[in-house]
Amino acid sequence: MPRVWEVPVRDSTRVRDARVAAEEAAAVAGLDERRTAAAALVATELATNLLKYAEGGTILIDVVDPPVLPEGPATRSVQIAALDHGPGIPDVPAALRDGYTTTRSLGAGLGTCRRLSDDFAVHSAPGRGTVAVARLSRGPARGAAGRSPGPLASPPGPGGTGGTGGWRAAGVRAGGVNVPYASATHSGDAWAWHRDGDRCTLLLADGLGHGTQAARASTAAVDTLRQWAHLPPGEILGRLHEALTGTRGAAVAVAQVDTRTERLRFSGIGNVGARLREGDRWRALLSRPGIVGVHRPGRVREDDLPWTGDSLLILHSDGLPSRWSPAPDAGRPATDPAVTAAVTIRDASSSALPVRDDTAVAVLAPDPPDRP
Template sequence: MDNIVFFTYKIDDRSYVSFIKREIHNLVTAAGFSPQKVGEIDIIVSELTSNLIKFAETGELLYRVANDDKGTFLEIYCLDKGKGIRNLSRMMQDGISSSDTLGQGLGAIERLSSRSSIFTVPDSGTVVYSKIYQKEPDAVIRQSNIFFGAVQVCAPGETVCGDGYSMKKLGNGIQFFMGDGLGHGINAHEAVTEAIASFTSCRATSPVEVLRYIHENVKKTRGLVATIAYLDYTAQKWYMCGIGNISTSLYTGLVPKNYTPYNGIVGHNIPRTLNDSVMEFEKYQTLIMHSDGLRARWNLSELPGILKYEPNVISAALYKDNARHNDDMTVFAAKINL
C-alpha cells in the first residue's frame, strides 16, 4: 500500500480534454510504458473523456501511476453525477450506442484494460475504473482472502497529502491504519508519514497499544488523528481504537456497525484511559475508513449493488458523492472473504 495520491481534474468543457490526454500520455511515457501500451492508454482516456462530456457534461478524472506486487500500472477513475447508464450490459456490446456513434467506447475500455469496472446508478451517476499494467502480469491465480482499495487526493493547491493509510499482516490476523495529519500540506504529511512508519514497525496486536506507540513517536510533529482496526482470525473478532475524527464502519451486507473514536490528538494529547472496542467478525464483511475530507453522513443503501464490486470501486463511489474538496481526501475499503 503505497499512498501514491491521484492527480485530479474536473472536466466541464471539451477544451480540457486534449490537455488531460497529453498529461496522461506524457506520464505513462516517462514511466516506461511501451509505445503500444501508451497508444492503448490514449484510446482509453479518449473514450472516457469523450463519453463524460457527451453524456454527463461534467465530471472528474482521477489517475496515478503506482506499483503493486504485479508491477507498475496506470490507474484511472472517471466519475460523474449524471443520468447513469440505464442498460449497462447492452451498452457494453460493440455497435450499441445511445448517441448515433459507433458504440465502441465501453467495450474498448474493457478490452484494453488489465482490469476494469463500471458502477452506475440511474439519475445518480457513474464510476468507470481502468487499470493498465506496464507489462501484463503472468496469469497466475493468487488466492487471497483480503481485497483492498483506496482513493487518495490532496487538498486543492497541495502537492503532498496529509492523510495516510496502511495495512499489515500481524500474528494470526491483519491490522489496518488510517490517519489524518492536522491541517494539510507538508507538515500534515510529515506527521502521517511518521505515524505510518511507527505503525509498520509496531508488533503489538492491540490497537490501543499501537496508538500509544505512535503517540510517543510523533510528538515532534504537528500531530494527527488516527484509527487502528485489527482482525484476529483465531478469535474471530475485530478490535478497534481511534483518536479523533476518522470515520470507521464495518458492513455485513448493508447493515453497518459504526465505531466512535475518542477525542484527542495523537502526538499531543490522548486520553489516559483507552480501551479496544470489540466487534464480532462475520463472513464477507467490508471495512470502510475515511478522513474528514469526506462527509460522514452517507448510506450504502443509496448505492444499490455496490458491495458486489471491488473495494477500489466502493472507495471511488463514496469519494464521488461525498468529497468536500476543501481538505485532503482519503477513503479506504477492504473486503474480508473468510
C-alpha cells in the same frame, strides 16, 4: 510524499490533462512504455465519456496498493477513477461490449478499458451517476486474460459471501480514493494496507490541516504501518505516535482483520470516521480524542468484533460532511472496494456544501471465494 492527481473535466481541454496525469502517475509507478500508453488511453477514454454522457465529472488518479495483497512485496498500480452525477448508464453490459463507440470518443470504449486494465469495475445508477475505476500495473494486463472482476458482481447467494451460513473467510480486499483539497498536488490524507500472514491491516491517516506539511504527517503514518502491521491496532497507534512526533500530527484509524479467527479489531485517535456494516445496519466505531504524534490519550480503545461474509468497513476523513452516513446498499452487490469508496465520495458531495479539506475514503471488504 505521494502525488494525487485530480482533473475536473468540464470541457474537452481537460481530456488532455487527464492523459498527462495518467502518464505522470505511470512514471511514479514504474510502468514501461507500453503500459504507460495503456494508462493514458484509459484515462483519455474515461474523461471523454464524462463529457459525452454526463456533461462533465472528475478524474482522480493515484498510485495505490493492489486490492488483494499477495504474500511478500506487492506491485503498486496506477488507479484511474471517473466520477459523475450524470443520468447513469442504462445498460452497463452493453456499454462494456466491443463496438459500443461514439463519434466523440476514440472508438476504444469501456470494453477496451477493461481489457487494458488489471482491474476494471463500473457502478451506475439511474439519476445518480456513474463511477468507473481502472487499475494498471507492470506486466501484461490481467483483464486481457479475463481475470479482472466484472463491472458488477452478482448478488451473493445463500451460504456465500452474503451471509454467515457456511461462509469461511478466503481473504479480504481493500481500496480507497483520495481527493486533495482545491486540486492541490498532494493530499494531507493517506491510506494504505499491509498483510502479515492471516492479518490484514488497513490504515487511514488525516494529517492536521492540509497541504505539504499535512501530507508529510500522513505519509509518515503509512510508512510506519509497513513495519508494525504484525501488532494489534492499539499497539500500532503507539508506534505511530512515536514516528509522527515532530510533524503536525494526524488523526489515524487502524482496522485489522484476522481471516483465521474471523475477527475485526479497530482503534482510532482523532476524527477519522469508521462505519461497519453488521447485517442490515451500520455501526459507528468510535475513536479517542487526540492527535497522533502530538497528543495521545492515556488509554486507547480497541474494539473486537465479528468479521463475516457480509461485513463492510468504511473509513473516511473529515472531508465528508459531518452528518454523512452510508447508503443502505453501499457495496451491494459486492464490487471493487475502490468503487464503493468513489461512490461514497460522489454521493456525499454537494455544491451547496463546499469541501474545505482533503477527502479520503478507504474500504475493507471480504474477498469472495469465487472471485475470478
